[in-house]
Amino acid sequence: MIDLRFVRDDPDTVRASQRARGADPAAVDRLLDADAQRRAVVSAGDELRAEQKALGRAVGQASPEDRPALLARAKDLAARVKEAEAAETRANDALAAAHKAIDNVIEAATPPGGETDFVVRKTVGEIPVLSGPVRDHLELGEGLGAIDTERGAKVSGARFYFLRGVGAQLQWALLNLAVTKAAAAGFIPVIPPVLVKPESMEGTGFLGEHSDEVYRLEADDLYLVGTAEVPLAAYHSDEILDLSGDPVRYVGWSSCFRREAGSYGKDTRGIIRVHQFDKVEMFAYCRPEQAADEHLRLLAFEEQMLAAIEVPYRVIDVAAGDLGSSAARKYDCEAWLPSQQAYRELTSTSNCTTFQARRLSIRYRDADGKPQIAATLNGTLATTRWIVAILENHQLPDGAVRVPEALRPGLGGREVLEPAR
RNA sequence: GGAAGCGUGCCAGAGCGGCCGAAUGGGACACACUGCUAAUGUGUUGUGCUCUUACCGGGCACCGAGGGUUCAAAUCCCUCCGCUUCCGCCA
Structure with missing residues (x-):
């Protein structure tokens, strides 16, 4: 509000x-x-x-x-x-x-317009020149015995998958790296509930235009969250926080559930767009005057993670019409996907200013001791989708995949993942 | 799943249907006193909406949530939620 x-x-x-x-x-x-x-x-x-x-x-x-x-x-x-x-x-x-009916007031510098009117802030890394056939992440993942979408469909339906073998390990390595880095930077690690009450869903703004995106358990009147942002925001609802110093920062690891209602036929191959995935999400509470700076800080953390997985990416300033109701400004990081010859979203960080906190009644005391509405921000630090970018950008001509150095400890020190014969 | 009890302000804890926004104690804050600390004394100690709005001040609402009874509800009734205890069941 x-x-x-x-x-x-x-x-x-x-x-x-x-x-x-x-x-x-x-x-x-x-x-x-x-x-x-x-x-x-x-x-x-x-x-x-x-x-x-x-x-x-x-x-x-x-x-x-x-x-x-x-x-x-x-x-x-x-x-x-x-x-x-x-x-x-x-x-x-x-x-x-x-x-x-009124969405958050945008930051003055937000580019106007819709989905295609974003402004590219920067482009980082070289687009790899791959020798030989370019395999997409599913072909690579199947070759490595890492991704199994056929059995995902058998067991749960379309847009479900199994990560197995090095695929499962790759996800753990990736998300662990994200949590470890964030914790070292002062974020409090959190494993939140992924089923939440209607007021938590409503308070974070996900029952508005995106209500057909969320899974609802009718028998219990609970919702499956599409992101840890929901429980992390509702965590401090109806509270007065001490925000006199630095922002209060959390990093949450959760499974995320999305119905993908309006996306028939889009990204049907592989694990780019799925009903369930895991995500490490940053969430910050701060005074409103700190929010814009904090937003850039979250963006910087995202870029550090992208640097760690060594993929080319660009940062875009999302246009006003594509912001989502709670955000005043949003930056997405998009990684290069060789199989699509396109940049695809890997992270998204939003400054929700006081919009979300007002509905959830999250406050702090100002210098005069008066309660004021806090600002909230969120940003992605790693998701299952990142595996797509990792596999595709680090593929070798024979279908093997080089492991970025930062992820090797989680994969038993392996430098290259070899396809199963 | 069955039974009982409880849910009041920062905390503890009173509260006959009208004089209860709410006693009392603790904590916190301010001032006073003391050579410092401690102790003591006095005072302050909620949030939201609203009127006037510079300020002072006024009005209304809020005693887990939502309904109801009544001229009048923290106080009576109903529903829901949460907590505690006991019984049963099951990872």
Whole structure:
């Protein structure tokens, strides 16, 4: 949720943000109307309640002969209070709906436009010139006995897979490396629950436009998370944190579940787009004025991980229309995939400013001791998908794969993964 | 899965249906006193919405959550959630 006070004070900025996102600027005016309406209704209700309290007190103290008359008036008032409260409920609901309809206000420097309007911030590494046939990650993974999508489909259906042998080890090595690096940098390692209550899902903003992306367990009214961001954000909901110093940083390792509802036929081969994968996710809480710097710090950590797996990548500044409702700005790192001759997303880091924390009521005390809404940020440090980039970029002509140095300890020191004969 | 009990402010812990935003104790903070520390005394000690808005101040709401009864609910009733204990079942 955006800051209502900010909308009142500076509606033009919010309208501009809406326009840059390709959203309706008039939603801002609907919000302002709903806000004014609610305030009018609430203050009317407050007055009635004040009257009722005074009258109620008088009833209690009245003499037996005065009592009936006062009681009659009080009864009438009670009915009016009830009506006023019904009106308040309606006004609150209307405000909440108008409030939810507006996405986070973008950072001023965010490129306007949609999915294809991103700005490339930098490009790192050389695109490898491969001799011989270029194998894609599935062919390589099958050759290594590392990825088995056929049995994944047999057991669980399309977009499921088994990682086995060096494939399983490669994932552990990769995610372990991510957690180890993050922990060394001061992030608190966390293994969170992956089933969460509706309010946790709602609070982090995943039940909005992406609600058809999430798995729901109807019998228990729980959701499977699509990212550790959800439990890590909800972790401190309804709390007041000490954010007087550095940001509070967590690094979570979790399985992630996505229905991939709108992506029929997209990336159907291999493990690029799957229903379940593992991810190491950074999550930071800080004061709003620290958020932009922290965002760049998260991006820097992502780049360190990409450097460790030695793949070419670029960093893009995601355009406003492609941000997602909670983010004010988002940077993606995309790795080069030789089989596709294209860059594909491996990481994504978002600055959610106070948007997410407001709904989850995550606060800190400012210098005056007053509670203020915190800022939250998140970023990817490694996922199952990274295996795709590792296999493809480090493939050798015979279908073997060189192991980046940083991952060798997790693979028994092996420098090259040889295909099974 | 069955049974019972509990859920109040930073913590502990009272609370007859009206005078309870809530006693009391502890902690924290401020001031005073003391050569320093400790002790002591006095005061402050919540959040949200809202009116006025520079400030002071005023109004309303909040006693796990949501409903209900009542002129009036922390206090009575219902539902849900959480915790504790006992029984059963099972990794």
